[in-house]
Amino acid sequence: MTDTRWYAFSCIITVLLLAACTASKKGLFTKKTAHEAYAARITDAGLQQTALGNAWFTAAQKALARPLTVTLPYKETGYFAAEKPDAAGFMFSARRGERIDIAVSAQPGGRFLLFADLWQLNTGTGDPTLLGAADTTTWQLRHEVEKDGRFVLRLQPELLRGGNYTVTITTAPTLAFPVPSKTRSRIGSFWGDARDQGGRKHEGIDIFGTFRTPVVAAANGYISRVGLNNLGGKVIFMQPEGKDYTLYYAHLDSQLVRSGQQVMTGxxxxxxxxxxxxxxxxxxxxxxxxxxxxAMDPMPFVNVNRTAPAVISADTALLHNNVRNKMAVSLRSSPAANGTLITKLPANQVMQVLAATDKWYKVLLPDNREGFVESVTLSAEPYRSITIKNASALLAIPDSITAVQTTIPAGASIRILGAYNDYDFVRFEAFNGWIKR
Known part of the structure; x- marks a missing residue:
């Protein structure tokens, strides 16, 4: 860290600490998430109007407004640069009855504060609803889905701190399976299957087993009714503790409980x-x-056959590096061959690797668009060397009004790493930057 940057970092940390002290009384009777508390400290310190503070808030909003789409289970390893305020948004679907499990780890541990909060997107134009935030000591978050929908996980580091992170998002059932795991059973009929020659649809799942296999309580609760009817035969209705739904067990040979009886899971x-x-x-x-x-589909509530996230095979050594695509590629909104196409990129376009997942990289284009490309298509190596005829300004970004890093003299040898619009991204001595063609 340079002396100038260290001084700026020290000043901001000091201001935020002072703001935390003065803001403590204001938050005495209100519970804020760690992200909300940190945002309040930035605002109270007067840093929101600075370029750095404004960039942090802009990144937070972008992660919610324009998240990339992932499919669960999902695992990603990425990098947040200390010098650039940033955030990552992950949008995924989950169903009622599932529990969303989120685990985050960061390196270097203890010196890299990362905020993780979960939101549910609302239909129409309504703002997303905050559901919860990960504890900043364990970096874990669990949420029981009460309504089918789309969700967004936002990850964001504090100002002027950066490092590597790994995030894993999985789902789990919220009820125990209603047949003991040690017994042989299988689900042979699912929600929505046709019944009575298409006259009605199946409102549940059928679990097949040997005659008089035990069926068990899928949660703590009480028995609301034990009875007999034409469709279900011998039936039991059970009310899980603290829930607004009832469990229905049908086609029993024997009922071993009574109405009003308290029961425990299993x-x-x-x-x-x-x-x-x-x-x-x-x-x-x-x-x-x-x-x-x-009726609701019971499968999300009891399905224990859930896969683990794909192992990350993309090379994480390329995180935070500028790379190029060796061939024409598709930039997609999700890490899948059938993901929505964002744009087609001709060969040798420059992009920065933000994260790796499975066999894909999450990348950032010079125009700030983000998406996923297959990792095997990218390279960090220059693809040709040239000698420039005229002196050229080496620019920080591909824009004529940006800062000049240095001037490359005529006759100098440079290596071209890639291109964007009318600019080439080149390496000259110890510098990497852009020159106008």
């Missing part, structure tokens, strides 16, 4: 059979979930 409620309209089918449990609005 307690045996009855034995699997084929009563009701299942008398001519193999033994199975019909498991359903009902709310006042009707």
């Amino acid at each position: 307690d045996t409620l009855g034995l699997m059979g084929n009563t009701g309209n299942a008398k001519n089918t193999p033994t199975h449990l019909h498991f359903g979930i009902y709310t006042t609005g009707g």
Whole structure:
């Protein structure tokens, strides 16, 4: 860190510490997330109107307004540069009954404060709803999805601090499976399957097993009703603790609980059979979930067969490096071959590697567009060397009004790493920068 930058860093940290002291009484009776508290300190210190502070707030808004799309489970390793305020937004879908599990790690540990907060996008033009934030000591966050939808995880470091991070986003069921794991069972019929020659749709899942296999409580709660009906035969209704839905167990051979009985997760409620309209089918449990609005698909609530995120095979040594594409490539909004196309890039376009996931890189173009490209298509090596005929200004960015880093004299040898519009990104002695063609 240069003396000038160290001085600026020291001044900002001092101002933020002073702001934290004066703002502590104002926040005495309000609970803020770590990101909100830090943003308030920046504002109270008068730094929001500075170029650095404004860039931090702009990055935070961009991560929510223009997140990139990922599919769960997802794992990414990336890099935040200390000298440039930045943030990352990850948009994904999740269903009611699932639990979103988020784990973040950062290096160097203890010297790199990273904020992680989870939002749900609202339909229409409404602002996103803040659902929670990761604890800044454990960097973990869990959220039980109460409504199908799209969610955004925002990651953002504090000012003038940077480093590597790894984020993992997975899902898990919020209920236990209603048949003990040690017994042999399988799901043979799913939500929405046709019934009665298409006259109705299946409102649950069917779990097949041997006759009189135990069926168990999928949560703590109480038995709201034990009964008999034409469709379900011997049935049990269970009310999970603190939930607004009811669990329905049908086609039982035996009911081993009574109405009003308190039960714990894993307690045996009855034995699997084929009563009701299942008398001519193999033994199975019909498991359903009902709310006042009707039936819900139980699968997200109980599905334990969830895959792990793909191993990151893209070379993380290229993080924060400027690279070029060795061939024409597609920049996509998600790390998948069928991801939405952002643009097609001709060969040898310059981009910066922000993060790696699976076999993909998340990259930043010189025009600030972000997206994903396949890692095998990129290289950090120059693709040709030339001798320039006339002295040329080496620019910090591909823009004629930007700062000049140095002047390359006529006859100098340079190596070209890539291009963007009418500019080449070159290496000259110890400098990397842009020259006008």
